[in-house]
Amino acid sequence: MKEKIQNILTKFGSDRGRLMDILLDIQSLFDHIPEQAVVLLAEELDLSRVDIVEVISFYHFLSLEPVGKYAIYLNDSPVAFMHGRAEVASTLEEEIGISFNSVAPDGLIGLWDTADIGMNDQEPAAIINGTVFTELDPLKAKRLVKGMKAGKSVEELAEDLADQMYTKGILRTMVKNNIYARGSVLFGENEVGGGLKKAVDKKPEEIVEEIKASNLRGRGGAGFPTGLKWEYCRASAGDEVYLVCNADEGEPGTFKERVILTELPQLLFEGMAIAGYALDAKQGVVYLRYEYSYMKEYLESVLEEMRQKKLLGKDIAGKKGFDFDIRIQLGAGSYVCGEESGMLESMEGKRGEPRNRPPFPVQKGYLDKPTVVNNVETLCKVVPIMINGADWFKSIGTKESAGTKLLSISGDCKAPGVYETEWGLTIRDMLEMVGADDVQAVKVGGPSGVCIDPTHFGRSIAFEDLATGGSMIIIGNQHNLLRDFILPFTNFFIEESCGSCAPCRSLTVILRNKLQKILDGNGTKADIDELYKWALTGRTANRCGLGQTAANPIITSIENHRNLYEELVKTDQEYLSTFNMEEAVAESCEYVGRVPNIHSH
Numbered sequence: 040m041k042e043k044i045q046n047i048l049t050k051f052g053s054d055r056g057r058l059m060d061i062l063l064d065i066q067s068l069f070d071h072i073p074e075q076a077v078v079l080l081a082e083e084l085d086l087s088r089v090d091i092v093e094v095i096s097f098y099h100f101l102s103l104e105p106v107g108k109y110a111i112y113l114n115d116s117p118v119a120f121m122h123g124r125a126e127v128a129s130t131l132e133e134e135i136g137i138s139f140n141s142v143a144p145d146g147l148i149g150l151w152d153t154a155d156i157g158m159n160d161q162e163p164a165a166i167i168n169g170t171v172f173t174e175l176d177p178l179k180a181k182r183l184v185k186g187m188k189a190g191k192s193v194e195e196l197a198e199d200l201a202d203q204m205y206t207k208g209i210l211r212t213m214v215k216n217n218i219y220a221r222g223s224v225l226f227g228e229n230e231v232g233g234g235l236k237k238a239v240d241k242k243p244e245e246i247v248e249e250i251k252a253s254n255l256r257g258r259g260g261a262g263f264p265t266g267l268k269w270e271y272c273r274a275s276a277g278d279e280v281y282l283v284c285n286a287d288e289g290e291p292g293t294f295k296e297r298v299i300l301t302e303l304p305q306l307l308f309e310g311m312a313i314a315g316y317a318l319d320a321k322q323g324v325v326y327l328r329y330e331y332s333y334m335k336e337y338l339e340s341v342l343e344e345m346r347q348k349k350l351l352g353k354d355i356a357g358k359k360g361f362d363f364d365i366r367i368q369l370g371a372g373s374y375v376c377g378e379e380s381g382m383l384e385s386m387e388g389k390r391g392e393p394r395n396r397p398p399f400p401v402q403k404g405y406l407d408k409p410t411v412v413n414n415v416e417t418l419c420k421v422v423p424i425m426i427n428g429a430d431w432f433k434s435i436g437t438k439e440s441a442g443t444k445l446l447s448i449s450g451d452c453k454a455p456g457v458y459e460t461e462w463g464l465t466i467r468d469m470l471e472m473v474g475a476d477d478v479q480a481v482k483v484g485g486p487s488g489v490c491i492d493p494t495h496f497g498r499s500i501a502f503e504d505l506a507t508g509g510s511m512i513i514i515g516n517q518h519n520l521l522r523d524f525i526l527p528f529t530n531f532f533i534e535e536s537c538g539s540c541a542p543c544r545s546l547t548v549i550l551r552n553k554l555q556k557i558l559d560g561n562g563t564k565a566d567i568d569e570l571y572k573w574a575l576t577g578r579t580a581n582r583c584g585l586g587q588t589a590a591n592p593i594i595t596s597i598e599n600h601r602n603l604y605e606e607l608v609k610t611d612q613e614y615l616s617t618f619n620m621e622e623a624v625a626e627s628c629e630y631v632g633r634v635p636n637i638h639s640h
């Protein structure tokens with residue numbers, strides 16, 4: 040074992056900053072990080088044992104205990120349940136003979152729940168040893184387990200199960216693209232290298248001005264003006280500057296980055312090279328979520344092709360002294376690592392806990408150097424802007440929302456997939472476009488966004504109205520909105536909180552428990568009001584966007600679907616006389632080893 044770990048350390052130059060890569064390699068080799076490896080890493084990287092263990096414990100796909108030779112991570116997002124996740128899960132349990140979140144006694148198969156893996160358009164889906172399996176059903180689940188018991192490789196299993204494998208370059212996968220609308224920006228005629236050629240004829244400052252003039256705003260959710268971010272970065276003193284592409288795509292319901300990375304990787308890398316030129320950065324990093332690790336080799340092959348074409352590397356696009364290259368950094372399963380400062384921590388080989396701001400990443404980012412973090416889609420859009428000009432880009436969309444938006448649409452509709460549409464599309468038009476009727480709610484922007492009811496369907500998708508990073512989950516009238524969506528979305532935030540801020544760590548749990556009380560039929564009208572009031576405090580009392588939006592499923596569903604709450608509570612009572620104190624304190628008594636003695640008072 041020692042020799043194998045030494046080889047991994049050598050591969051990454053025994054660099055503490057590459058701890059994530061080192062741990063991922065060890066995890067994949069031994070199906071966990073053995074204690075011996077922890078001790079050895081601590082010695083070689085001059086860290087304490089605790090430094091290593093705290094990193095491992097932060098990430099969903101790293102483990103100190105074996106997770107199974109075949110580790111099945113089955114997506115447990117609400118949309119997966121819409122498409123039969125429960126039946127697939129129970130078949131897997133029966134066939135393997137274990138319950139979820141455990142490993143078979145012989146260590147062959149482990150069965151784990153996992154949050155949204157970016158496959159909402161082809162659920163139920165699972166990741167097994169890094170390979171994605173989509174559109175599962177009980178029959179396929181049985182064949183999977185049989186194949187594992189027969190010792191087949193995950194690649195063979197995918198080939199067995201797929202109706203047809205999707206191939207692109209060296210990529211071979213079950214994952215489909217499901218592109219239903221190709222707009223004029225991302226899917227326009229963007230000749231490879233055409234944007235870079237135009238860019239290198241300008242000065243870096245002129246490119247920043249062009250991007251500012253185009254009104255391009257970040258597509259990762261917050262909508263910050265891209266040109267302004269680049270200008271701030273240029274204004275920061277620093278000998279080195281970094282560009283980071285955020286390909287973490289962790290918001291449940293979004294999968295547009297997955298499609299861009301598969302279909303348009305050259306466009307992304309070219310956009311990064313242009314940004315690198317504008318920022319005087321020499322190094323770009325794509326932070327790729329672990330769930331998309333099946334694409335890593337393919338993306339690296341595309342990078343290599345681009346180096347051969349002199350679109351990356353040294354003296355790019357014929358410009359002497361313009362050197363820029365890109366590496367891919369894998370994540371290891373953590374939603375909060377999509378938050379830019381959490382991502383930078385993770386890239387430095389640490390727990391992905393968001394940083395206090397200021398300083399902002401443009402001032403002090405990766406390795407304390409000025410750093411721009413941009414979303415995949417944002418960086419892609421830089422290329423057509425270079426080719427066609429800022430005015431062309433501004434002529435598309437609305438006044439405050441220039442250009443197009445790539446939407447990931449899933450849930451109750453005939454054609455779940457990605458759609459490149461102009462900003463300004465109404466929700467009603469969107470529903471018609473995807474073939475959705477009898478709709479109860481749309482979750483715009485995923486769990487951290489808003490939950491709207493049909494009275495809002497005339498509103499438009501734009502920064503000036505319904506802003507979104509691109510996740511659109513359509514929920515039909517046949518579903519129990521509060522139990523099957525609002526509750527699991529709230530649980531999602533509880534699971535993903537990094538735990539640094541007390542309100543994010545605790546308030547979200549209190550809100551969930553109150554929601555559960557209402558769902559169990561034990562709530563009163565006062566509980567709804569209290570739930571709403573308490574939920575609002577989270578928006579200002581937390582350090583990062585996760586805590587600030589964690590109560591959004593509750594807040595916006597109370598605002599727009601209050602009737603659903605009211606149907607569940609006793610509206611004529613201030614408090615419940617049937618409340619059972621013994622039951623309510625049972626759990627805490629169990630933790631502290633106390634016997635409830637309330638009857639004696």
Ligand SMILES: Cc1cc2nc3c(=O)[nH]c(=O)nc-3n(C[C@H](O)[C@H](O)[C@H](O)COP(=O)(O)O)c2cc1C
Binds near residue numbers: 286379415418583
């Ligand atoms: C909890 C959390 C998760 C996030 N996840 C992502 C993500 O997966 N992708 C992304 O581009 N931005 C994500 N963001 C926003 C980033 O912090 C950042 O604003 C964005 O990457 C900037 O790129 P843009 O300006 O091009 O949109 C997240 C923010 C928070 C608070």
Ligand code: SF4
Binds near residue numbers: 535537543544584585
């Ligand atoms: S708000 Fe939540 S996720 Fe964000 S830093 Fe605080 S505890 Fe961590």
